[in-house]
Amino acid sequence: MSAHSSTAPFLRLGVNIDHVATIRNARGGSHPDPVRAAHLATEAGADGITAHLREDRRHISDDDIARLMSEITLPLNFEMAVTGEMLDIALKSKPNACCLVPERRQELTTEGGLDVLSMADRLPDFVSRVKDAGIRVSLFVDPDEKQIEASAAAGADIVELHTGPYCHAALDGNQAHIQAEIDKLARSAQAAASAGLEVHAGHGLTFDTVHAVAAMPEIVELNIGHFLIGEAIFGGLHSTIGRMRALMDKARAAATGQASA
Ligand code: PXP
Numbered sequence: 001m002s003a004h005s006s007t008a009p010f011l012r013l014g015v016n017i018d019h020v021a022t023i024r025n026a027r028g029g030s031h032p033d034p035v036r037a038a039h040l041a042t043e044a045g046a047d048g049i050t051a052h053l054r055e056d057r058r059h060i061s062d063d064d065i066a067r068l069m070s071e072i073t074l075p076l077n078f079e080m081a082v083t084g085e086m087l088d089i090a091l092k093s094k095p096n097a098c099c100l101v102p103e104r105r106q107e108l109t110t111e112g113g114l115d116v117l118s119m120a121d122r123l124p125d126f127v128s129r130v131k132d133a134g135i136r137v138s139l140f141v142d143p144d145e146k147q148i149e150a151s152a153a154a155g156a157d158i159v160e161l162h163t164g165p166y167c168h169a170a171l172d173g174n175q176a177h178i179q180a181e182i183d184k185l186a187r188s189a190q191a192a193a194s195a196g197l198e199v200h201a202g203h204g205l206t207f208d209t210v211h212a213v214a215a216m217p218e219i220v221e222l223n224i225g226h227f228l229i230g231e232a233i234f235g236g237l238h239s240t241i242g243r244m245r246a247l248m249d250k251a252r253a254a255a256t257g258q259a260s261a
Contacts (some may be wrong), residue, residue: 009217011252012047013245014077014202016225021051021059023229034060035067037229037237042074044241048096050223052079053089055103062089069093077138077223082119082126090130097136099160099200099223100126113142113162116150123154131155138200143181143188152195159192160200160223161185163213167204182212193218207231207247214251222248 020034038049049072051060068076075096080086081103090098100123102114116123116139127137138158141147142165151159166181185201192199201213202223213219224244231240 009220009252009256011214011219011248012221013045013241013248014048014050014200014221014223015041015046015228015241016050016052016079016202016223017041017229018050018052018059018225019229021061021064025059034064035071038068038072038074040237041241042072044238045245046074046241048075048077048221048223050077050079050099050225052101053086055081055083055085065089065093065095069095079140082114082123087126087129090135091133094133094135097138097158098130099138099140099158101140111164113144113147114139116141116147116154120150120154127155131157138198143184145188145191148188148192148195148197151192152197156197158198158200159188160202160221161188161192161219162203163201163205163209164203166213167206167209170209185213186216189216189218207243210244210247211251214248215255217252217255 017034017037020032020037024030024032041049049068051065051068053060053065077097077099078090078093078095079099079101080090082100100114102112104111130137136157138160139151139156140160140162141151143161148159163185166185169177169181189199198220199218200221200223201219205213205222205224206227213222228240228244
C-alpha cells in the first residue's frame with residue numbers, strides 16, 4: 001500500500017490491465033501477461049487491480065480472471081456487463097467488487113455510463129444477487145445527479161463517475177468546456193457522497209488530467225488503464241504507475257492543504 005497522510009482522505013489507485021491483454025492477443029500466445037503486470041502494479045504502489053471481461057473476450061480472458069483471483073493480493077475490481085453470463089462468472093470468481101458497465105459490441109471502449117434510470121426494473125435484483133455473494137457493487141455512471149439517485153435506489157455500494165467527457169474536453173483545450181465538465185464531476189461526487197455511496201472515477205485519465213479529479217475530496221478511488229499501459233512503453237510500468245501515484249497524492253494534498261507524503 002502507498003504511504004499517505006493520516007488526515008487527508010486517501011485516494012486509491014486501481015490499475016486497469018486490460019490493454020496488456022490487448023497486446024498479448026494481437027499475436028496470440030501468452031506474452032505480455034496481464035497477471036505479471038498486476039504483480040508489477042502491486043509492487044509499484046497500486047491499491048487495486050481492475051479487469052474488464054468483455055462479452056467478445058477481446059482482451060481479458062476467463063483464464064486471466066481465474067489467475068488474477070488466485071494469484072494477486074490486491075482487491076480485484078471486475079468490470080462486467082449486466083448479463084446472466086457475467087453474473088455467473090462473478091458469483092463463481094467472487095472478486096472484491098463488480099463494476100457494472102454498459103457494453104456494445106462495436107465500441108472501441110466503454111462509451112458512456114450505465115443508464116441506471118432505464119434499468120430500474122431489473123437492476124435492483126441483479127445488484128442484490130451480486131451483493132448477496134459478498135461482492136461490492138459499483139455502477140459506472142455519467143456525472144448526472146439523476147443517474148446517481150437511481151444508483152442509490154438500485155442498492156449500489158459505489159458509483160464510478162465517467163471522466164471520459166472531461167478528458168475529451170481537456171484534449172480540445174476549450175477552458176469553459178473543461179471547467180463545465182469538472183463542475184459536473186464535482187457536483188456529482190458531492191451528490192453521490194450525500195446519498196451514502198462510495199465515489200470512484202475513471203476513464204481516459206492521464207498525467208495531465210488527473211489533478212482536477214484527484215483533488216475532489218469525495219472521490220476515494222481512480223481506475224486508470226489505457227494511459228498507464230501506453231505510457232509504460234516509454235517509461236516502464238513501475239515508474240509510470242509511481243508517477244501517477246505521486247501526482248494523485250500531490251493533488252489530494254494540495255486540495256486538503258497538506259504537505260504531500
Ligand atoms: N472505468 C471503467 C468503468 C472503464 O470501463 C474503463 C475502461 O476499461 C476505465 C475505468 C479505465 O479507462 P482508461 O483505460 O481510459 O484509463
